[in-house]
Amino acid sequence: MPWGLVVLVAVLVQSTLLSRVELWGVHPNLVFVLVASWALLRGRREAIGWAVGGGLLFDLFSATPFGTFTVPMLIVTFLLGYAEKLPFHLNLPLALAILFLASLLFTMLTLVLLQSLGWQVAWAIKLALMPRIAIVDLLTFALFYRPMRWLSLLAGGPKIEWT
Incomplete structure (x- = not known):
């Protein structure tokens, strides 16, 4: 299965449809959640x-530098790789906690990068929105968990079971 097609479709959906969807003042971040x-x-x-x-695709479709x-996605993905080193099978509540923290880190790194590139960041507003962003990411994860698990099983090889 061409996995690049999954990512491309996610970026297109993120850029065209989900940019118009708003929950609690934030947009779902499908690309980050899938990664x-x-x-x-x-x-x-x-x-x-x-x-x-x-x-890279999301950068191409966005107005940001x-x-x-x-x-930020590479940094967070690298850090998420440590979850595979856990001495026990990953369970769903732990996965949700990890994803919540990963979402906060991804958002913070993105904001820091934008600020360092000279963009104005309204820190008070953005910091207040971060918990909502993470919650919307968790809801997005809940919607896409089964399809992602199915893709993982389709890919074969190692997988992590939720207990």
Whole structure:
């Protein structure tokens, strides 16, 4: 299965449809959620490719400086790879907690990168929105968990089971 097509479709949906969807004042971040889900399901090695592809494509479709999404997505995906080193099977509540923290980190890194590139960041507003962003990412994860698990099973090889 051409996994790049999954990432491309996610970026197109993110850029065209989800940019118009708003929950609690924030937009769902489908690309990040799919990349993070793949990292939790398949590990760092496979997810890095998704992070590069998703980040680069998302950068191409956004009005922000190139690399604004790729760099934070790569950093967070690399860190999510440590979840595969856990000495016990990953369970769903733990996965949700990890994804919540990963979402906060991804958002913070993106904002820091934008600020360092000279963009004005309204820190008080953005920091107040961060918990909502993470919650919307968790809801997006809940919607896409089964399809991502199915793709993981279709890919074969190692997988992490939820207990």
